[in-house]
Amino acid sequence: VVGLGLIGLLAVQILKARGCHVVGVEPDLARAKLALQVGAEDVVSPAESSGRNRMANHENYQNLDSVFIFARSNNNTIISLAADMLKPGGWLVVPGMVPLDLPREKFYSSELRFIVPQSAGWDIPENANRPPGAPDQTVGANMSKVLELISRGEIAIEPLITDQLH
Secondary structure: OOOHHHHHHHHHHHHHOOOOOOOEEOHHHHHHHHHHOOOOOOOEEEOHHHHHHHHHHHHHHHEEEEEEOOOOOHHHHHHHHHHEEEEEEEEEEOEEEEEOOOHHHHHHHHOEEEEEEOOOOOOOOOOOOOOOOOOOOEEHHHHHHHHHHHHHHOOOHHHHOOOOOO
């Protein structure tokens, strides 16, 4: 998971609940620590040379099945970084706000797959006819699944709360 803000931290927990091995990439030390607290196995900072070295050489950051980008950026460095971490045929999933200037040669030579998902799911009624190929996940169904994970304790909300308004 690249980008460990609120949505990235929730993604860490959802992926962990689904049985995935989860590693993170985040320059902010407080967010990196929080990601470890909620289930990430390892987190590196791309801003530090040691972090970039681990991403380039450590098995936790090589030949990954999927990379999810929840970060925001004005350049495509994150896309290139993520593509380098994927195994051939791997998935790059980009709900984050980054330029989609894909490194064609890397995607071509490794047959990488790319998707920009709708954040919460299809915003159509549960009983509506879906377009051909549309996933079964609607906004309502996805929210129900998230609430179920929270009720079972597989997503921890408390560590994510920074302030309370009274």
